[in-house]
Amino acid sequence: xxxxxxxxxxxxxxxxxxxxxxxxxxxxxxxxxxxxxxxxxxxxxxxxxxxxxxxxxxxxxxxxxxxxxxxxxxxxxxxxxxxxxxxxxxxxxxxxxxxxxxxxxxxxxxxxxxxxxxxxxxxxxxxxxxxxxxxxxxxxxxxxxxxxxxxxxxxxxxxxxxxxxxxxxxxxxxxxxxxxxxxxxxxxxxxxxxxxxxxxxxxxxxxxxxxxxxxxxxxxxxxxxxxxxxxxxxxxxxxxxxxxxxxxxxxxxxxxxxxxxxxxxxxxxxxxxxxxxxxxxxxxxxxxxxxxxxxxxxxxxxxxxxxxxxxxxxxxxxxxxxxxxxxxxxxxxxxxxxxxxxxxxxxxxxxxxxxxxxxxxxxxxxxxxxxxxxxxxxxxxxxxxxxxxxxxxxxxxxxxxxxxxxxxxxxxxxxxxxxxxxxxxxxxxxxxxxxxxxxxxxxxxxxxxxxxxxxxxxxxxxxxxxxxxxxxxxxxxxxxxxxxxxxxxxxxxxxxxxxxxxxxxxxxxxxxxxxxxxxxxxxxxxxxxxxxxxxxxxxxxxxxxxxxxxxxxxxxxxxxxxxxxxxxxxxxxxxxxxxxxxxxxxxxxxxxxxxxxxxxxxxxxxxxxxxxxxxxxxxxxxxxxxxxxxxxxxxxxxxxxxxxxxxxxxxxxxxxxxxxxxxxxxxxxxxxxxxxxxxxxxxxxxxxxxxxxxxxxxxxxxxxxxxxxxxxxxxxxxxxxxxxxxxx
Numbered sequence: 051x052x053x054x055x056x057x058x059x060x061x062x063x064x065x066x067x068x069x070x071x072x073x074x075x076x077x078x079x080x081x082x083x084x085x086x087x088x089x090x091x092x093x094x095x096x097x098x099x100x101x102x103x104x105x106x107x108x109x110x111x112x113x114x115x116x117x118x119x120x121x122x123x124x125x126x127x128x129x130x131x132x133x134x135x136x137x138x139x140x141x142x143x144x145x146x147x148x149x150x151x152x153x154x155x156x157x158x159x160x161x162x163x164x165x166x167x168x169x170x171x172x173x174x175x176x177x178x179x180x181x182x183x184x185x186x187x188x189x190x191x192x193x194x195x196x197x198x199x200x201x202x203x204x205x206x207x208x209x210x211x212x213x214x215x216x217x218x219x220x221x222x223x224x225x226x227x228x229x230x231x232x233x234x235x236x237x238x239x240x241x242x243x244x245x246x247x248x249x250x251x252x253x254x255x256x257x258x259x260x261x262x263x264x265x266x267x268x269x270x271x272x273x274x275x276x277x278x279x280x281x282x283x284x285x286x287x288x289x290x291x292x293x294x295x296x297x298x299x300x301x302x303x304x305x306x307x308x309x310x311x312x313x314x315x316x317x318x319x320x321x322x323x324x325x326x327x328x329x330x331x332x333x334x335x336x337x338x339x340x341x342x343x344x345x346x347x348x349x350x351x352x353x354x355x356x357x358x359x360x361x362x363x364x365x366x367x368x369x370x371x372x373x374x375x376x377x378x379x380x381x382x383x384x385x386x387x388x389x390x391x392x393x394x395x396x397x398x399x400x401x402x403x404x405x406x407x408x409x410x411x412x413x414x415x416x417x418x419x420x421x422x423x424x425x426x427x428x429x430x431x432x433x434x435x436x437x438x439x440x441x442x443x444x445x446x447x448x449x450x451x452x453x454x455x456x457x458x459x460x461x462x463x464x465x466x467x468x469x470x471x472x473x474x475x476x477x478x479x480x481x482x483x484x485x486x487x488x489x490x491x492x493x494x495x496x497x498x499x500x501x502x503x504x505x506x507x508x509x510x511x512x513x514x515x516x517x518x519x520x521x522x523x524x525x526x527x528x529x530x531x532x533x534x535x536x537x538x539x540x541x542x543x544x545x546x547x548x549x550x551x552x553x554x555x556x557x558x559x560x561x562x563x564x565x566x567x568x569x570x571x572x573x574x575x576x577x578x579x580x581x582x583x584x585x586x587x588x589x590x591x592x593x594x595x596x597x598x599x600x601x602x603x604x605x606x607x608x609x610x611x612x613x614x615x616x617x618x619x620x621x622x623x624x625x626x627x628x629x630x631x632x633x634x635x636x637x638x639x640x641x642x643x644x645x646x647x648x649x650x651x652x653x654x655x656x657x658x659x660x661x662x663x664x665x666x667x668x669x670x671x672x673x674x675x676x677x678x679x680x681x682x683x684x685x686x687x688x689x690x691x692x693x694x695x696x697x698x699x700x701x702x703x704x705x706x707x708x709x710x711x712x713x714x715x716x717x718x719x720x721x722x723x724x725x726x727x728x729x730x731x732x733x734x735x736x737x738x739x740x741x742x743x744x745x746x747x748x749x750x751x752x753x754x755x756x757x758x759x760x761x762x763x764x765x766x767x768x769x770x771x772x773x774x775x776x777x778x
Contacts, residue, residue, distance in 0.1 A: 051157040054150045055087045055189070056173055058163040061369040062194055063089040066162060069199035078146035086156065088147055090163070094140045095124040095175045097227050100235075112239050112710060116232050116661040118654055122224050124179045148180055158185040161209055165190045166377055166424065167640065168583060170212055171219035177209075188212050193374045195431050218640035225632070225653045229253050232657050233620070236664045240710060241617070241673075249614070250595045254580040254588050256618070257629040259597050261541050261579075263607050263615045265533050272529035277302040280309040280522050282481055284321050284470060284515040290507035291518060294470060298479035302525075309522045315476040321515040324480070325469040332462055335455035335493045337381035338416065338427035339448070341582035342543045344376070346536030347448060350603070357535045357586035363445045364428065372435040373449050377583040378425035379543070382418040387426060391416070395457055397432045398450060404495050408457050416456045424640075429453045451496045458493035466506055472517060532604035535589060542579040542588075545630035577630040617669040620660035665710070666769025674709045685731060686738025688713045690764060695738060702734045712771065715762065721773050722760075725749055737762060744778060 057063035063080060067073075072082035079088035100107035103119045126136045126144060151159060159182065163169035177186060186209035191202045233251035242249050280296035280303070295301050296312070303309055339347070344364065345357035364376035383391060392410045399408045430450045438446055463486050470481040485506035488494075509515075533541075580588055589605070592598045597611035607615070615624060622628040635652075638644040671691035678684055684694040688704040691711045695704050704713040715737075719729050726749040737743040742759045749755060757778040764771050 052083075052153075052155050053085055053158050053160055053187075054147075054153075054156050055085055055160045055162050056147065056176070057087065057089040058169055058172055059091065059369065060089045062162065063087045065194035065369070065371055066199055069194075069196040078143055079150060086150055086153075088150055089143070090147075090172055090176070091139065091143065093172055093175070094127060094144050094147075095179055096127045097223065098123045098125055100231055110235050110239055112236060112665055115236050115665075116658045118228060118232075118657070122227070124175050144176075147176065151180065151182060151184065156184070158187060160187045160189050160203075160206065162189040162191075164375065164377070165192070166375075166583065167215060167219040167222060167581065167636075170215045171223060174209075174212075174216045174219070186210075191375075192425055193431050194369070194371050195433055197432075214642040215640055217646040218636050221639055221646040221649050222636055224650060226253055228650075228653055228657050229623075229660075232661055233623075233664065236661050237618070240664050240667060241614075241670050248595075250591075250597075251618075251623070252588075252591075253623065253629065253632065254584060255592060255597070256614070256623040257579050257626050258538070258542060258585075258588050259592055259607070259611055260615055260624040260626070261538060262533050262592075262598055262605055263612060265530060266607050266612075269529045269532065274526055274529075276524055276526045277304060278306045278309055278522055278524055279303065280313065280520065282313070282316075282520040283518040284481070285518050286507050286509055286513070286515055288507070292483060292504075292506060294468075294481035294483040296477075296479055296481055306522055306524070312474075312477050313520045313522060315474050316472045316517050316520075319472050319474060319517050321470040321472045321481065321517055323468055323509060323511050323513045323515065324471045325467075326509070326511045327467045329465050329467075330462060330489070331465055332460045333492075334415065334460055335458070336452065338383065338429060338456065339452050340379050340381050340427055341376055342379070342539040342585065343381065344428060344445070344448065345586060346539050348445060349535040352444060356590065357539060358590040359441075360445060361583075361586045363441050364449075367435075367442055367446055367449075370435070371431055371433045372438075372446060373431060374427075374429050375425050376428055377581070378423070378428060379578075379582050380422045380425060380427050382421035383416055383426040383429070384422050385417045385419050388412050388417055391429065394430055394432045395454070398430055398434060399454065402454075404458070407459060407492075407495070408454060410457055413456075455493040455496050458496065459490055461488070461492035461494050462490035463488045463503070468506070468509065470515065532601070532606055534603045534605065538589065538605060539585055542585050543582075545577050545579055545626050545633075577634045579626065579629050579633065581633075613670075617667065619663040619667045619669075620656075622656065623660070666766075668711070668764060668766075668769075671706060671709060671711050674706055674711075676706045676709075679705065685735050689738065689741070695734065697731060697734075702729070702731070712764075712769070714771070719773075742776075 055063075055066055057066060066085075067075075067080040067082070067087050070082055070085060072080045072085065072087065074081045079086055081087075098119070100117050102123075102125065104117075107114060107117060127140050129135050129137045150156065159177075161170075161173035161177075163173045176182075187206040188209045188211070189202050189206060191198055230250075230252055234249065237249040237251050238247070240249075279301050281293050282296060283291055283293050285291045296309070336343070341361065341364070345360040348360045349355045349357055361376065364373065367373040368376050395408065395410050399405050402408070428449055430446070430453055435442075435446060466485045466487070468483050468485075470483075471477075472481070483506065484504070486503035487505055488503060531537075579585070589598075592611075593600065596608055597614060598605050599608055618624060632653075635644055635649050639646055639649060668690050674691065674693070676693045678694050679696070682694075682696045682705075685697060685702060686695050687693070688695050688706065688711060690713050691704060691706050691709075693704055693706040693711065695702055695713065700718070701714050701716045703715070704711045707714075715729055715734055717729050722729055725745070726747075727745055733743050737760070742761045744757065744759050746757045747755050748758055759776045759778060761774045761776070762771055763774055
């Protein structure tokens with residue numbers, strides 16, 4: 051009897067076939083003595099469209115939403131160019147997979163899709179669609195080398211043990227369908243006034259857009275401030291000169307004149323070194339790459355790279371067996387991988403100019419189960435690559451170098467801090483200087499990292515120095531920088547938690563251990579926007595749909611993107627905290643801590659509320675310009691959208707009603723009638739012209755007569771128009 055193995059892609063199926071020396075290639079599968087290996091092409095199935103559940107959903111109308119099916123069903127995915135027909139390639143491969151599963155000599159199925167939320171769903175949706183009854187097992191691997199494939203086949207799990215991962219994947223799929231279908235449809239009907247433009251709304255799209263919008267606003271509202279600093283040079287007895295910075299409470303001063311007075315007062319005097327501290331420090335390399343850090347590293351270092359391109363290249367290296375699984379959030383390796391990592395290091399260090407400095411050590415910085423989220427960090431495998439494309443070489447070398455750096459000597463430097471005082475009553479403060487001298491280059495030799503250290507001359511405490519040139523400089527505080535893919539990915543990864551963007555151009559290795567620790571804690575909590583697998587796609591989609599654009603390496607909002615953020619009424623979707631909680635809940639479902647049904651109920655309730663808010667939103671109705679019907683008389687302009695108000699049989703109303711404008715005054719309005727008055731054309735004309743209309747001889751409930759103005763205003767909370775009265 052045989053087993054059918056289903057891989058996520060043809061390239062992975064070939065890796066599995068190679069591991070078992072299976073050469074028999076058929077149409078859509080490989081076949082050997084024990085195993086038949088076939089493949090998907092990612093998702094072969096998709097959730098039903100709304101119209102598949104109900105024919106009436108073909109045409110979008112506001113009153114048809116919210117639309118939430120009772121059961122969610124799968125169908126063969128649509129052709130990318132013609133959505134009304136099935137994808138021919140998917141249909142053919144599905145038929146092949148079904149025929150292999152149904153073969154009488156097949157006893158069981160092994161799912162070998164990627165070990166993550168999406169990978170689990172890619173195979174599980176096939177088993178649900180075909181109602182597979184044969185035993186199903188799960189192959190869980192982090193790389194596709196021969197050794198790992200064989201080892202994994204010996205340690206198969208029952209697919210039923212992956213129920214929590216399936217629930218998280220299906221929960222994510224349905225949640226995004228519900229939010230996307232409902233809110234995109236209703237938002238397009240309400241706001242898509244230009245060339246019938248689709249207004250895309252998504253659970254991950256909007257908060258990501260909001261991060262970029264907030265930074266743009268910060269820059270736009272930035273007020274330039276200036277201060278002065280005093281740079282003073284000193285000369286040693288050996289004529290070595292160096293500069294220092296003057297401090298009192300700090301190095302920033304409001305008055306230029308004040309600093310010029312000090313400069314003048316100390317001219318030609320002596321400075322005395324009152325303190326000198328020398329400290330040896332150690333500098334560790336940046337941690338192993340997770341996907342976001344790899345994307346940030348490459349996009350900031352190489353021109354023309356996007357995070358989406360980095361993911362595609364990393365995925366290619368993984369499928370070619372040269373690196374491990376790329377869609378990971380971890381920056382450490384599982385402790386069980388010590389022997390594997392040692393073997394990889396011994397293979398890939400051969401022939402390097404610094405080979406003798408590379409020594410395998412088991413450390414908590416590299417091997418730490420507490421810092422591993424689903425998958426270990428990205429590393430090379432023992433398979434040394436050949437025939438890499440230029441792009442593959444860039445990404446592979448980055449991954450390989452970061453791995454090797456972990457087993458190189460720690461970089462060491464000597465930091466010297468000196469404080470100089472000048473004996474003058476006007477110079478109340480002190481002159482400070484820090485200098486660094488690299489003692490051990492260590493891991494920095496791997497990427498030939500040049501040190502920008504200031505080297506101080508040989509000087510001792512109590513030594514006297516000559517005061518030489520001094521300069522008072524004006525410093526204008528710069529606005530924050532626009533987000534780049536690197537900084538955006540970091541905020542998405544941690545939902546802004548424990549992330550401080552200081553606008554510096556620090557290298558990955560210069561991030562503090564404390565910062566890395568905080569970042570990892572945020573990632574491990576699951577509190578993020580999207581997943582490592584989806585963030586690059588989100589950034590790419592925001593550009594494609596026209597919400598953001600690239601300016602060099604910077605990302606900025608377009609006018610459409612700004613408008614969406616400013617007018618979209620379901621503010622929860624723009625809130626990082628809310629989106630982070632949704633992603634955290636999915637992470638908890640994956641860990642068996644939360645039920646999929648409870649999560650989906652939250653999504654359903656949110657969607658219903660959001661649809662109603664969008665329906666009631668009138669902020670962009672003025673963008674729709676409607677022609678006056680032939681023969682109709684314009685009584686005035688609608689105060690909500692600016693289109694004409696005309697008289698009908700039963701009411702005076704705005705002609706923009708098809709697009710959702712609700713401005714209507716009924717002729718038999720009960721509120722006006724309660725005061726003994728009627729709604730007339732002249733009354734409506736005055737109301738539209740002046741914003742209010744006055745009445746005399748109004749009759750109160752007690753029969754008293756009085757005069758008052760009436761206003762007819764939209765309540766933005768309820769979406770209804772109400773009369774408001776003010777006494778004359």
